Amino acid sequence: MERLLQQLKDIHHLSTEIQQQLQECFTKTVLPKGEFLITEGKVCRHLYFLEQGCLRGFYNLDGKEITHWFGFENDFVTSFHSFITQEPAVENIQLLEGCILWAISKESLATLLNTYHEAERLVRIAYEKYYIRLEERYVNAQFRTATELYENLLQRAPHIIERISLGYIASYLGMSQETLSRVRSRL
Amino acid sequence: MERLLQQLKDIHHLSTEIQQQLQECFTKTVLPKGEFLITEGKVCRHLYFLEQGCLRGFYNLDGKEITHWFGFENDFVTSFHSFITQEPAVENIQLLEGCILWAISKESLATLLNTYHEAERLVRIAYEKYYIRLEERYVNAQFRTATELYENLLQRAPHIIERISLGYIASYLGMSQETLSRVRSRL
DNA sequence: ACCTGTTTTTGACTATTGTCAAAAGATGTC
DNA sequence: GACATCTTTTGACAATAGTCAAAAACAGGT
Structure with missing residues (x-):
């Protein structure tokens, strides 16, 4: 949890109130190597912060797996397309090592954004970094x-x-x- | 200007106050075919809304021009990397037709974001659409x-x-x- | 209709990469 | 240390796409 808060602080200042709120919203998840975090065809309802480990995003094309992305420590990961639109994911995310993750649900995030305007800015700036x-x-x-x-x-x-x-x-x-x-x- | 406001309304509801503010922040720009909106090496200080026309983004690689993007009516365009970081742009944006654009400066946008919290959400959602x-x-x-x-x-x-x-x-x-x-x- | 400049098509040849299959090298376990 | 499994390397051959150069098609203006 420390790493997650630190990453968010690097993006933008956090009030103590919002820090407490964040602690409650994120759930620790530990998964073994090989597991799928996101599966093609399923709607993706969580955003994850990757504390430890690495993973890959891939999709299928004519029966061939195409890896288009790798995630490492301190990355926020999910199938953004599916998470944003709540349509079924077109990609898979698979753990390449055992991982420690922190999960927040779409609903918790929405509540957070409605309650704390500063959270809105936090997400925008995170998007900018991700986009770059x-x-x-x-x-x-x-x-x-x-x-x-x-x-x-x-x-x-x-x-x-x-x-x-x-x-x-x-x-x-x-x-x-x-x-x-x-x-x-x-x- | 109508088109621009309509696009923004499609993203999220706009109060009349913010609509008036937006009218003041954006400046109409008309440029002929062939012109460069963004030039490699220069810092990009404006975000544009493309009302009419089309354009391409390209960068140079070993003396070869690589087009990586096209923009059409209703797109928001700029060198996002340069606009966000205020570092020199690595790409060029060139008009493929005569264009009508609406420009907003980095400073105006920042003021807007600090004054109206709803604008913060507007930009975040615009980013999501762009990213998808x-x-x-x-x-x-x-x-x-x-x-x-x-x-x-x-x-x-x-x-x-x-x-x-x-x-x-x-x-x-x-x-x-x-x-x-x-x-x-x-x- | 004609000229001019630009865009698109065609041809011949070469280089790079994919595919299939087999061998070699690592890694972990008993 | 030997076995099984997984990853990486090597070889031979075919197919795809790049390059250079020239011809054809198209568009705009007079």
Whole structure:
């Protein structure tokens, strides 16, 4: 819980009142490796804060799993599309390690936003930070050779390379595992 | 201005007070085809509402222009990264047609957000809509052949194909103009 | 209808990457 | 230490897409 509050404080000042309220809204969740946090087709009713562990978001395309995102410590995770619209999720989120998470329901969040105007600003600023990271991920994703894509990732997000297994990274970069393996052997 | 207010009302209810305030904050801007709204390297101090016309966002990669986004009527446009962080923009936004835009400065927006708490919610919800469109654009962007990418775009955003010239669409889909031309001839 | 400049199409060739299949290397457990 | 399982590497071949260059189609203006 300390980590979560600290992350929120980094975004914007928090009154003691709202801090107490937050403590009540979030529930600790511990899940083992391999488990699914979000499953394709189900509506996603919670937003999670990831205290410990890592996970991946992926969707299916012609029977192939496409990893489009990795989550690590201090990230807020959910299928944002499904959480916002309350339509069934098109993606899955799977734990790549055992994880400690803090969950808040859509309803609790809505109540929080209606009660505390400062919470509204908190969420907006969190979105901005999230959006900027998303943008950085996609700039440089196009028109590159496998080698360039890998070198770019190595600079931009070495923690992904250190921690995630080859097949998932290949899927994330949009190439086959074999190609990625060959790229690596050439460096 | 009517269109802008209507768009905002679609997002969330507006009090008459805030409507008047909005009228004062936005400035009408008319620019000819080819002009740049945002230029790489310059800090972007305005957010625009596009009433009429269309435009493209692109960045340079090894001397090649990569179009990553198109804007049409009723879109809010800017280099969000630069506008939010006030760092120099990494992308350009160029008008593909003559356009009518409504501009609001970063300062005016900040004042608005501090004065009217409901504006805070307005921006958050606008972000959510924007984010969802962005996500839809990138899902299905990977692991596909040129033909599939084009067919996907045809379904998802036929207005882009009808209105934008071949070279820009090719750049947007991450393929050469020649390949796109061949794909089209096969259908 | 004609000229001019721009956009789109076509052709030939090359390079990169995907696919399938098998081998080699790690990791964990008994 | 040996076995089973999972991950990574290597090899051979086919298919897809990029590049360069030239031709054709289209649009706007006179």
